[in-house]
Structure formats: structure tokens, C-alpha cells
Amino acid sequence: MNRPGFDNDQYVKLQSQNIRQRIAQFGGKLYLEFGGKLFDDYHAARVLPGFAPDSKVKMLLEMKDEAEIVIAISADDIERSKRRGDLGITYDEDCLRLIDAFRGIGLFIGSVVLTHYRGQAQADRFKSRLEGLGVPVYKHYIIPDYPSNVPLIVSEEGFGRNDYIETQRSLVVVTAPGPGSGKMATCLSQLYHEHKRGITAGYAKFETFPIWNLPLKHPVNLAYEAATADLDDVNMIDPFHLDAYGKTTVNYNRDVEIFPVLQAVFRRIYGESPYKSPTDMGVNMAGFCIVDDEACREASKQEIIRRYYAAACGLRQGTSSPEELRRIELVMNSAGIVPEDRKVVPAALQRAEETGGPAVAIELNDGRVITGKTTSLLGASSACLLNALKALAGIDKKLLLISPGVIQPIQHLKVEHLGNRNPRLHTDELLIALAICAVTSPMAGYAIDQLDKLRGCEAHSSVILSHVDEEMFKKLGVNISFEPRYQAQKLYHKK
Numbered sequence: 079m080n081r082p083g084f085d086n087d088q089y090v091k092l093q094s095q096n097i098r099q100r101i102a103q104f105g106g107k108l109y110l111e112f113g114g115k116l117f118d119d120y121h122a123a124r125v126l127p128g129f130a131p132d133s134k135v136k137m138l139l140e141m142k143d144e145a146e147i148v149i150a151i152s153a154d155d156i157e158r159s160k161r162r163g164d165l166g167i168t169y170d171e172d173c174l175r176l177i178d179a180f181r182g183i184g185l186f187i188g189s190v191v192l193t194h195y196r197g198q199a200q201a202d203r204f205k206s207r208l209e210g211l212g213v214p215v216y217k218h219y220i221i222p223d224y225p226s227n228v229p230l231i232v233s234e235e236g237f238g239r240n241d242y243i244e245t246q247r248s249l250v251v252v253t254a255p256g257p258g259s260g261k262m263a264t265c266l267s268q269l270y271h272e273h274k275r276g277i278t279a280g281y282a283k284f285e286t287f288p289i290w291n292l293p294l295k296h297p298v299n300l301a302y303e304a305a306t307a308d309l310d311d312v313n314m315i316d317p318f319h320l321d322a323y324g325k326t327t328v329n330y331n332r333d334v335e336i337f338p339v340l341q342a343v344f345r346r347i348y349g350e351s352p353y354k355s356p357t358d359m360g361v362n363m364a365g366f367c368i369v370d371d372e373a374c375r376e377a378s379k380q381e382i383i384r385r386y387y388a389a390a391c392g393l394r395q396g397t398s399s400p401e402e403l404r405r406i407e408l409v410m411n412s413a414g415i416v417p418e419d420r421k422v423v424p425a426a427l428q429r430a431e432e433t434g435g436p437a438v439a440i441e442l443n444d445g446r447v448i449t450g451k452t453t454s455l456l457g458a459s460s461a462c463l464l465n466a467l468k469a470l471a472g473i474d475k476k477l478l479l480i481s482p483g484v485i486q487p488i489q490h491l492k493v494e495h496l497g498n499r500n501p502r503l504h505t506d507e508l509l510i511a512l513a514i515c516a517v518t519s520p521m522a523g524y525a526i527d528q529l530d531k532l533r534g535c536e537a538h539s540s541v542i543l544s545h546v547d548e549e550m551f552k553k554l555g556v557n558i559s560f561e562p563r564y565q566a567q568k569l570y571h572k573k
Contacts, residue, residue: 080443080534083373084128084364092363094140097282100361101144101248104280104352107272109265110361112253113285117179122286124557125301125378126364127534134284138185138251146188146247147180149173150254150264153192153201162256170204172255177213188245189214193260196220216241218260218267225263225339232346237270257309262336266343273347280352283333283359288313290327290357291365297378299328300413304385307405308398319355327357380536380557382406382413383420387559391542394562420559422538425449427561430540436565438462440537440556442469452502455485459539459547460508466535467512470528471521479522480511505550532556541565 101108114122116134123131130136138145152160155169162172173190180187190208192201195217205215218240221231230236243264250268252261265281272279287302299313316329318337333356340359344351353359368374386406392398410416417423422439425447429437435452438459442448448469450462468475488511489501503511509526516523533555542560543551551558 080127080377081370081373082128083368083370083377084126085367085369086128086130086133089129089133089364089367090137090140092366093134093137093361096361096363097137097141097249097284100280100282105278107248107250107277107279109250109252109268109279109281111261111265111281111283112251113261113283114287116253117176119286121301121305121381122364124384125298125381126368126374127377128369129364134286135183135185139183141249142185144247145249145251146186146245148188148243148245148250148252148264149176149190150193150252150259150261151190152259153195153198155256155259156192156204157198157200159200160256169255169259170200173204176253176255186247187213188247188250189216189243191216191218191241191243191260191264193218193264194220214244216243218264225336225343228339228342228346232270232343237267240267240271242271242275243268266340266347269347281359282361284361285333286362286364288328288330289365290316290329290360290362292328292368294328295412297375297382297413300409301378301381301385302330304382304406304409307385307389307402307409310405316355316357319357322354327355329356333359379413379415380420382409383415383417383423384557384559386410386417387538387562390562391560394542394564420536420538421447422536423559426538426540436539436541438537438539440466440532440535442466442535443531455482455489455502456508457500457502457504457544457547458541459505459543459551460503462537463505464508464512464525466532467525467528470531471525473521473525477521479519479525480508480515484511484515504544504546506546509550529554 097110117132119131119134122129151169151173159168161168165172167175177187190213192205192215195201196219208215221236224231252264254261269279269281288299292299294313294315303311303313312331313328314331314334316327316334319325319327337356341351389398389403389406393400393403422441425439426437426449429439429449429451433451436458437449437451439447439449440462446469448462448466450458450465452458453461456464464479465475468479485503488503488507492498493501512522512526516526535556537551537556537558539558539560542562542564548558
């Protein structure tokens with residue numbers, strides 16, 4: 079069941095205060111590396127129930143007059159048309175989306191910086207496009223032996239070659255479409271240039287996960303390992319923090335590995351390092367806002383199992399590796415969980431076995447588990463969705479909200495005119511049919527009104543869902559997973 083475990087209002091308040099304190103610590107200007115997603119952090123919302131996906135944006139809006147955004151995007155990622163896995167769009171398209179989204183809520187976009195630049199043709203075209211739209215663009219170059227060759231990095235031939243990004247505000251948030259975009263190097267390059275100009279500025283890092291003041295093997299932190307299994311990130315005790323303060327905190331391997339280099343860079347710029355550990359660099363207050371630890375533990379365990387199924391399906395579809403799946407299995411072992419600990423998994427598999435066809439199960443927020451099977455009129459996803467809406471509305475399961483006379487013309491259109499082989503209604507088609515019926519049927523309208531109650535529910539399918547059904551569950555806020563098998567034994571499956 080989806081019960082709150084996180085105080086979002088407290089989080090926004092504490093986070094804003096902590097960032098302002100860090101700005102003051104560095105004399106009035108801070109470059110803040112923003113890791114993770116700003117607008118749509120659904121991972122955080124799933125493992126910390128009560129966390130709003132746009133919490134970070136709300137926090138920035140508390141400081142909108144002090145903040146400006148710099149978006150870092152790798153020229154290499156532009157050149158190879160790298161795509162965001164969750165949205166299916168290229169990084170350069172996402173850069174435009176982010177600019178629109180920031181401007182749409184009143185946040186100031188300062189500029190875009192092309193990192194790893196070496197004259198890539200696609201990057202040059204994107205630069206021209208941005209400048210034509212009135213967005214300032216800067217170029218940061220590849221530095222040989224980065225990040226190990228500190229003397230070269232902190233020199234005129236290293237950071238000195240990069241364009242100096244003109245900024246106007248006291249808080250410069252450096253974000254990116256995805257990992258590996260060069261956010262940290264952008265911040266450090268700016269510190270070098272600011273110091274040359276006699277401007278005092280500092281650097282800090284905002285990563286939500288791992289949460290530094292939770293135990294290493296806390297399910298919330300383990301869920302982060304599962305989420306980044308493709309990146310080979312591993313949570314670990316911060317040895318520098320333990321040595322400096324005698325306190326145990328959690329960080330992840332890449333920050334721990336790079337910290338000695340960062341200290342050396344800081345010393346060459348400032349003469350000394352402002353930080354004694356990777357944990358010192360962070361400004362994350364999420365751990366102080368957990369109000370129900372057990373709720374967050376259970377939500378995180380569900381997320382780990384979902385990540386397991388996502389990797390297993392990705393392996394089946396050729397989009398993930400056996401190593402990624404193995405890492406998540408190790409995380410599951412650390413958390414002491416198995417797939418069957420996800421309540422909807424055995425429910426969906428049992429229903430599929432009973433009917434001899436695909437089945438879907440949804441766990442409602444009150445703990446009830448609703449199932450749906452494949453019929454001649456509806457796919458299993460549609461049947462389960464309709465049954466769930468009936469259950470939420472208190473409508474008898476046997477009552478027909480959509481008559482076959484409404485569904486059959488839709489099936490005829492799909493098969494005879496649109497070339498579909500599957501006549502059964504997908505979830506989007508079901509909801510359209512239900513909305514049409516609501517014109518004359520108050521019961522159908524009442525069922526439609528229950529859609530918001532599905533947000534945060536858990537669901538599982540006995541087969542890999544179509545792209546349409548998977549996306550519809552996501553839009554409804556249902557956390558869906560599915561078995562790594564297709565309904566039909568074919569080599570090619572339409573998404």
C-alpha cells in the first residue's frame with residue numbers, strides 16, 4: 079500500500095536553506111552540480127513516497143531571483159544521437175525541452191555549454207540552432223588525460239582553453255539531459271576562470287542518492303544501486319569522511335574515486351581544498367525528511383524488484399546486458415527479497431495459469447488486488463484497468479460499463495481499416511470508449527472519475543506489454559512491471 083513516508087514541504091524548506099548557507103560560505107557565488115532529474119524524478123517519488131517528482135524545481139523556485147540554469151550537453155552525445163531511455167528523445171531534443179520547461183515556470187536559462195567539444199558537425203549545427211533561438215552557447219574542450227593530469231587540467235592549455243561562461247546570478251545550477259554530460263568539469267572550469275578574474279566562487283554537488291545519512295544497506299540506497307546497475311555505480315562508506323570526522327556516511331564509488339583529484343584541483347585553484355570528503359561537497363537534505371522509515375523501506379524493495387524485471391525484459395529485448403541483471407540480483411540478495419515479495423507478481427501469474435492466457439494484476443492503495451484476463455474484446459491490461467476502476471467506484475464487476483455494441487465497431491475499424499491484427503482494445507482505446515459511454519451512463523462517468531486513485535498503485539503483467547499499454551500505465555502513475563516473455567512466439571515484436 080502507498081502510504082506517505084516523506085515530508086516534501088520540509089524537504090523544499092531545508093534544501094533551500096542549506097544551499098543558501100553554501101552560497102554564503104563561498105562569499106556569494108556557488109556553482110551547483112545538479113545530478114539526477116529535475117522535473118520528473120519518479121525514482122525518488124517511488125522510493126520516498128510523498129516526494130513530489132518536481133520537488134527540486136519547487137526548491138529552485140524558492141530561489142528563482144538568485145538562480146540561473148546552465149545546461150551541459152556532451153558534443154559526443156549529440157554526434158551519436160544518444161537518447162534518454164525514459165522519454166525516447168535525443169539529448170539535444172531534451173536540451174530544448176528543458177529550456178522550455180525552465181522558462182515555462184519562470185526560471186532563468188543562462189546558457190548551454192557543449193562539453194567534450196572537438197569540432198563535431200552535429201554539435202556545430204545544434205550550436206547554430208540554439209544561437210538562432212537566442213540561447214548563448216559556449217564550448218568546453220576535451221582535455222587529454224582528464225581527470226588524472228591535474229597540472230595540465232588546471233592550466234591555460236586545460237581549463238584555460240574553455241570558453242568562460244558569462245553568468246549573472248549568485249546560484250549557477252549546472253544540469254544536463256543525462257549522465258556523463260560533463261557537469262562537474264563545467265563547474266570546475268568556471269572556478270578556474272572566476273579565480274583568474276578575481277571572483278570568489280565555490281562548488282557543491284546536489285545528488286539525491288545515495289542518501290548520505292542512511293545506512294549503506296538501507297533499501298532506499300540499495301534501490302539507487304539497482305537503478306544505476308547499467309552504470310556500475312556502487313554505494314560505499316565514504317573513507318575520507320570517516321578519516322576526517324570519525325563519522326560513517328554513504329557515498330558512491332565514482333565520487334570517492336575522483337575526490338583526491340578534486341582536492342588537487344581545488345588546491346591548484348584556491349591554494350587549499352574547501353572540502354575534506356565527498357560527503358562534504360553534497361547539499362542533500364533528503365535523509366532528514368523521512369517521516370516513516372518502514373514505508374520508505376517497503377517502497378524501495380518494490381522498486382528493486384521492478385528494476386529486476388525491467389532489466390530481465392531489457393535482456394529479452396536486447397537493450398540491457400546479463401551483467402546489469404546480475405548486479406540487480408546481487409542487490410536483491412542484499413535486501414533479502416525475491417520477486418514474489420511483490421504482491422502483484424504471484425497474483426498475475428496465478429491468474430494467467432488459471433486462464434491459459436496473459437493476465438495483469440493491480441494492487442490498489444487499500445491493499446486489494448484486482449486482476450484482469452485476456453478476452454475476445456479486451457486485452458488483459460484493459461480488462462484489469464476496467465476491473466480496478468469498478469472496484470474503486472464500488473460497481474459490481476459483472477456490470478457492463480461498455481456494451482459489446484460499442485466495442486465491436488472499434489474492433490472493426492482497427493482490423494478492417496487500420497490494418498491491426500489484434501482486435502482487442504488497448505488501454506487508451508478502452509478509456510476513450512468508457513469516456514464516450516459516460517455521456518449517457520453516469521456509472522461509466524463515475525468509473526472515469528476514479529482514475530486519479532490509481533496513482534502510486536503497483537501492477538504486474540504475465541507478459542511484456544505493448545508500448546501503448548505500458549505508457550498508459552505510466553501516465554496514470556501505476557508502477558508496472560512484467561515478466562520477460564512475449565505473448566506470441568515471434569522474433570519481431572512491435573513496440
